[in-house]
Amino acid sequence: xxxxxxxxIDDEPQIRKLLEINLESQGYKVKQAETATMGLQLAANxxxxxxxxxxxxxxxxxxxxxxxxxxxxxQSIIIISVLDNEEEIVRALDxxxxxxxxxxxxxxxxxxxxxACLNRNRIEDNKTVLTSTDLQIDLLARTVTRDNENVKLTxxxxxxxxxxxxxxxxxxxxQFILKEIWGVGFQTDTQYLRVFVGTLRKKIEQNPxxxxxIITESGVGYRFx
Amino acid sequence: xxxxxxxxIDDEPQIRKLLEINLESQGYKVKQAETATMGLQLAANxxxxxxxxxxxxxxxxxxxxxxxxxxxxxQSIIIISVLDNEEEIVRALDxxxxxxxxxxxxxxxxxxxxxACLNRNRIEDNKTVLTSTDLQIDLLARTVTRDNENVKLTxxxxxxxxxxxxxxxxxxxxQFILKEIWGVGFQTDTQYLRVFVGTLRKKIEQNPxxxxxIITESGVGYRFx
DNA sequence: CTAAATATTTACAACTTCTTTATAAGAATC
DNA sequence: GATTCTTATAAAGAAGTTGTAAATATTTAG
Numbered sequence: 001x002x003x004x005x006x007x008x009i010d011d012e013p014q015i016r017k018l019l020e021i022n023l024e025s026q027g028y029k030v031k032q033a034e035t036a037t038m039g040l041q042l043a044a045n046x047x048x049x050x051x052x053x054x055x056x057x058x059x060x061x062x063x064x065x066x067x068x069x070x071x072x073x074x075q076s077i078i079i080i081s082v083l084d085n086e087e088e089i090v091r092a093l094d095x096x097x098x099x100x101x102x103x104x105x106x107x108x109x110x111x112x113x114x115x116a117c118l119n120r121n122r123i124e125d126n127k128t129v130l131t132s133t134d135l136q137i138d139l140l141a142r143t144v145t146r147d148n149e150n151v152k153l154t155x156x157x158x159x160x161x162x163x164x165x166x167x168x169x170x171x172x173x174x175q176f177i178l179k180e181i182w183g184v185g186f187q188t189d190t191q192y193l194r195v196f197v198g199t200l201r202k203k204i205e206q207n208p209x210x211x212x213x214i215i216t217e218s219g220v221g222y223r224f225x
Numbered sequence: 226x227x228x229x230x231x232x233x234i235d236d237e238p239q240i241r242k243l244l245e246i247n248l249e250s251q252g253y254k255v256k257q258a259e260t261a262t263m264g265l266q267l268a269a270n271x272x273x274x275x276x277x278x279x280x281x282x283x284x285x286x287x288x289x290x291x292x293x294x295x296x297x298x299x300q301s302i303i304i305i306s307v308l309d310n311e312e313e314i315v316r317a318l319d320x321x322x323x324x325x326x327x328x329x330x331x332x333x334x335x336x337x338x339x340x341a342c343l344n345r346n347r348i349e350d351n352k353t354v355l356t357s358t359d360l361q362i363d364l365l366a367r368t369v370t371r372d373n374e375n376v377k378l379t380x381x382x383x384x385x386x387x388x389x390x391x392x393x394x395x396x397x398x399x400q401f402i403l404k405e406i407w408g409v410g411f412q413t414d415t416q417y418l419r420v421f422v423g424t425l426r427k428k429i430e431q432n433p434x435x436x437x438x439i440i441t442e443s444g445v446g447y448r449f450x
Numbered sequence: 451c452t453a454a455a456t457a458t459t460t461a462c463a464a465c466t467t468c469t470t471t472a473t474a475a476g477a478a479t480c
Numbered sequence: 481g482a483t484t485c486t487t488a489t490a491a492a493g494a495a496g497t498t499g500t501a502a503a504t505a506t507t508t509a510g
């Protein structure tokens with residue numbers, strides 16, 4: 001197998017060095033960027049398998065960079081943040097970060113996270129069919145079947161279902177879903193989401209009044225099972 | 226492993242001697258300070274792994290010293306106080322002390338507390354999954370399971386549980402919890418807390434009448450185990 | 451260009467969660 | 481052991497969130 005490539009975007013040289021040594025010893029290929037601009041460039045030139053992004057960069061707001069990257073980069077981004085900035089971490093996760101780690105971190109912990117993310121990517125990338133007990137989503141054919149019956153979904157409904165299925169078991173916040181499906185700027189239109197969750201439930205749930213797949217997490221978002 | 230260092234700040238020589246003997250016999254390295262000034266100095270020079278602070282010092286108010294230390298020292302501080310100065314203990318915990326013990330104390334009790342604190346320090350703040358025997362909290366997925374069964378928590382219940390779990394073993398005062406969950410200005414609404422601790426117990430305890438996870442510390446707050 | 455399909459918006463009903471009050475149960479103190 | 485203080489529980493009301501239907505707008509396909 002080819003060496004997996006990891007891009008580090010961090011302005012602190014010591015941290016980059018520390019990460020470089022550890023990651024290379026694990027057999028990863030490492031690229032480094034000191035600034036957001038440079039990071040974007042490197043990532044665009046030759047997309048890495050994973051990005052480690054320090055959210056507290058000097059030249060640009062890390063959250064903005066994250067949003068920018070997420071526009072086209074669909075592998076994992078793990079953000080590095082200083083401790084005690086819960087709010088920033090939550091925001092980063094909303095913006096599509098896969099995981100986070102706070103400084104100072106233990107290398108073993110970080111390596112475990114990286115392995116987990118890369119694993120997840122490998123699975124997600126290769127899977128063209130997502131299945132659960134009664135549902136089946138074929139990503140290539142763009143078809144959904146329930147109990148072997150074809151289910152007709154509109155584009156938005158389909159996108160929503162795929163997003164749910166790819167994040168099975170995880171609570172997705174309204175904000176996150178809105179951003180993923182409708183794009184940045186629609187984060188307050190939670191009513192869209194309600195309508196579409198409603199129609200989706202009618203199509204994929206046995207009993208739309210007692211949903212078993214799309215679970216409401218009041219005040220937070222939805223969870224797909 | 227290196228010897229762990231404990232700094233004792235206490236004006237009574239007998240107590241210092243007693244602690245020194247006991248702690249050294251457990252393999253800790255012990256430093257002593259007779260006054261607050263000296264304690265601060267020693268701590269700043271070479272930060273110990275844990276501080277034992279007698280809150281009733283002669284030269285400075287112990288609470289002030291605690292606040293001072295907490296500004297930059299982020300390991301555990303265990304305070305020693307005379308019995309029946311509940312108010313002072315509560316104030317110290319509010320000020321960020323990790324635990325307390327009242328004079329006269331049993332050495333075994335103190336040693337246990339010290340071990341617990343040092344352990345907690347070692348635990349990374351980075352964990353995205355918090356586990357105990359029967360409970361499991363996944364911070365990324367925002368899910369809680371008990372004996373592998375999913376537990377459905379409301380937003381506030383979840384926040385409360387996470388706060389408890391992140392401060393496992395530590396006494397959290399009512400004030401502190403109220404401030405963390407509801408924000409500044411709710412510190413007097415202890416009734417909220419009672420209600421929510423009640424519902425949480427119903428959901429996570431085997432027997433809510435005999436809670437083993439959320440322990441009441443009468444007059445002070447709660448302790449999560 | 452028109453009809454059909456899909457998306458957005460509005461209005462309101464249904465439901466969940468939070469707050470408050472009342473009261474019971476339990477501890478601590480005298 | 482009675483009194484007082486603290487904590488627990490239940491339940492009602494208020495506030496906030498979510499769900500549904502239907503009207504309107506927009507897009508798509510023929």
